[in-house]
Ligand SMILES: [Zn+2]
């Protein structure tokens with residue numbers, strides 16, 4: 001195994017375009033011979049940055065501990081406002097209603113997490129010469145260099 005060809009680890013951290021976390025490459029967790037991006041905690045995914053406050057009761061107005069709790073508390077808020085409908089519904093009610101439906105939609109489709117990703121313009125971190133096979137540059141997989149055409153593997 002040529003240590004110089006494994007240069008993913010010795011380049012500066014890359015940045016997630018969604019949450020701005022510094023990222024590094026790890027071998028694919030699902031067993032594929034591919035790389036994936038991971039944050040400093042080693043996780044390839046993270047809660048979306050605009051929902052992080054819903055995990056800390058100090059940081060969100062309804063005192064929720066997670067997005068599902070927030071959904072329930074917003075629903076309770078709207079029920080209370082609806083039951084007391086002797087006065088007009090206030091902008092607070094409509095704000096809660098908007099947040100409720102936006103959050104419900106995201107939870108329904110599990111769109112609260114993202115897989116870390118870097119900009120497509122991010123240069124490949126490999127600095128050394130790239131070997132060729134079948135007339136094209138090989139790709140660097142966790143197991144070594146792989147041909148893009150015939151999948152031949154080499155550690156060169
Ligand atoms: Zn991210």
Ligand SMILES: [Zn+2]
Nearest residue numbers: 133134147150
């Ligand atoms: Zn080949």
